[in-house]
Amino acid sequence: VLDAARALLEEGGYPDATIEAIAARSGVAKTTIYRRWPNRTALVVDLLVEMSTATVPPPAGKDPLLALRIELRQAAAVADALEGQLVGSLLGEAQHDPEVRAALLQGIFHPRREASAKVIRQAQASGALRRDVSPYVVTDLLFGPLFFRMLVRHAPPTVAFVNQVFDHVMEGLRPGK
Amino acid sequence: VLDAARALLEEGGYPDATIEAIAARSGVAKTTIYRRWPNRTALVVDLLVEMSTATVPPPAGKDPLLALRIELRQAAAVADALEGQLVGSLLGEAQHDPEVRAALLQGIFHPRREASAKVIRQAQASGALRRDVSPYVVTDLLFGPLFFRMLVRHAPPTVAFVNQVFDHVMEGLRPGK
Numbered sequence: 001v002l003d004a005a006r007a008l009l010e011e012g013g014y015p016d017a018t019i020e021a022i023a024a025r026s027g028v029a030k031t032t033i034y035r036r037w038p039n040r041t042a043l044v045v046d047l048l049v050e051m052s053t054a055t056v057p058p059p060a061g062k063d064p065l066l067a068l069r070i071e072l073r074q075a076a077a078v079a080d081a082l083e084g085q086l087v088g089s090l091l092g093e094a095q096h097d098p099e100v101r102a103a104l105l106q107g108i109f110h111p112r113r114e115a116s117a118k119v120i121r122q123a124q125a126s127g128a129l130r131r132d133v134s135p136y137v138v139t140d141l142l143f144g145p146l147f148f149r150m151l152v153r154h155a156p157p158t159v160a161f162v163n164q165v166f167d168h169v170m171e172g173l174r175p176g177k
Numbered sequence: 178v179l180d181a182a183r184a185l186l187e188e189g190g191y192p193d194a195t196i197e198a199i200a201a202r203s204g205v206a207k208t209t210i211y212r213r214w215p216n217r218t219a220l221v222v223d224l225l226v227e228m229s230t231a232t233v234p235p236p237a238g239k240d241p242l243l244a245l246r247i248e249l250r251q252a253a254a255v256a257d258a259l260e261g262q263l264v265g266s267l268l269g270e271a272q273h274d275p276e277v278r279a280a281l282l283q284g285i286f287h288p289r290r291e292a293s294a295k296v297i298r299q300a301q302a303s304g305a306l307r308r309d310v311s312p313y314v315v316t317d318l319l320f321g322p323l324f325f326r327m328l329v330r331h332a333p334p335t336v337a338f339v340n341q342v343f344d345h346v347m348e349g350l351r352p353g354k
Contacts (some may be wrong), residue, residue, distance in 0.1 A: 014273070065323045088272045091328055095269030096191070101330060136332060137341050144322030144342075145314075151268055151328055153278060154286045155313060164314055165321075172349025 001026045001033055002047045009044075010082055019045065031103040041090070041100045048086045052108070055083060058115040064123040065170065068116065070163045072142055073074040079150050079157040088151060113139055130175045141169045178203045178210055179224045186224075187259055191266040196219065217278045218267070222284040225263045228301050229285070232260060235292040241300040242347065245293065249319055249339045256334040265328060290316055307352045318346045 004026035008017040019040050023030040037043040056074040059067035080083055087108075094101035117135035124131045129138070145165045149157035181203035185194040196217050200207040214220040233251040236244035255261055264285075271278035296311035301308045306315070322342045326334035 012289070020349070092269040092272030094330075095265045095328070105329070105331055109329055113331060130186070133341075133345065137338070140322040140325055140332070140338075141318075141342060141345060144325035145323070147316040147325045147329070148317055148321035151272070152282070152286055153271075154282055154290060155317070161314070161317075164310075165318060168310065168318060168349045169345070170349070172345045172347070 001028050001036075001043070002050060004028075005043060005047050006082070008053070009047075009086065014044075014079050014086070019043070020140070039099075041093070041097075041103050044090065045103045046087060048083065048087050049088070051083050051086075055081075059119040063120045064126065065128050067119050068123075069163075069166050070115065072146065072166055074159055075143070075163040076146055076159045079146070084150055084157075087147075091151060099105065116143075127175055129170075129173050133170065133173060138169075138173065141173075142166060178221070179227060180316055181205075182220060182224050183228070183259070184349070186221075186233050186263065191221075191263070196220070216276075218274075218280050219298075221263060221267065221333075222280045225260065226284050228260050228263075229255070232258075235289065235297040241284070241296045241303065242305050244296050245300075245319065245342050246340075246343050248293065249343055250336050251325065252320070253323055253334055253336045253339040255322070261334070264324075268328060275286055293320075306347075310350060315346075315350065319343060 005017055005022045008021050017040070019030055019033055022028075022040075022043070023033055026033075033043070037046065054077050056071060059068075059071040061067045085134060086134060090100060090104050094104055113136065116139045120129065120135035120138045124127040124135070142165065146157050146162050149155055149161065155161070178199060182194055182199045185198050185202060194217070196207055196210055199205075199217075199220070200210055203210075210220070214223065232255050233248060236248040238247075240245045267277060267281050271281055290313065293316045297306065297312035297315045300306040301310075301312070319342065323334050323339050326332055326338065333336070
């Protein structure tokens with residue numbers, strides 16, 4: 001079912017991927033799909049979670065700052081791919097649909113934010129990052145500029161851009177400042 | 178006409194402020210409204226420009242860094258007011274409507290970005306800010322985290338938050354680093 005949804009999204013974009021079309025493409029009955037996902041949003045959020053877990057895995061590794069930089073770079077690398085388009089479409093709907101917002105926050109933004117905050121705490125514990133800053137503020141400093149460009153599109157959300165963002169933010173967060 | 182639109186937006190939100198309703202409320206014929214604004218989006222963008230020019234004036238004053246901090250604080254102060262709601266609604270539509278995106282970029286984001294970049298160049302010329310950073314990257318570093326919170330709503334876009342953002346970003350952009 002998720003593969004069928006993905007194929008439809010890649011071909012015709014968000015408006016074309018209705019539950020009807022997904023049922024037809026996957027050969028799975030609509031009632032069966034609705035047993036697992038209450039609505040299209042829930043299904044698309046699940047697909048986005050699956051795709052982004054593969055292309056932008058949660059930060060991991062021995063060096064926490066390197067792990068964060070890699071996560072940010074990988075997020076920028078899919079900003080123009082289907083992952084980025086889905087984030088845009090879903091956040092667009094979230095502006096007038098509280099259920100879409102709740103599904104996005106619960107499925108993607110809150111879990112990812114906790115994973116990043118954990119790594120930021122490791123960097124703070126190891127002395128790589130000043131400790132008097134909230135880890136959640138640090139995630140917003142790093143990811144905010146990328147999402148700003150992704151959603152407004154006043155300038156391209158490139159890997160080169162997030163590398164600059166990372167360097168400047170980290171420069172201001174070094175210990176002893 | 179803009180006053181009527183504003184009243185409707187404040188009462189019923191974005192979906193209620195149709196050209197039909199605006200015509201009825203203002204007593205101005207629909208054809209007259211369409212002579213000035215090609216569609217509802219253009220009208221709402223004009224209203225947003227008018228409102229935000231009053232509540233978040235472009236940065237000005239002798240101290241460029243202070244002017245930027247004030248601009249950012251004023252933007253956060255209206256994040257939950259009608260201005261912030263309209264930015265959310267319009268950017269939500271922009272995700273699937275290229276004309277809305279173009280109107281927003283041309284009416285608001287590009288002019289404001291140029292105004293901020295000009296002040297950042299003044300700060301660089303006066304030695305208050307390092308010169309090897311693009312002024313446009315600096316605007317994204319400052320405003321990105323605020324818009325990220327405004328649009329995703331994983332955490333509140335408060336004045337206290339943007340004050341922290343400003344301090345950390347500026348710490349990393351001091352000259353001699």
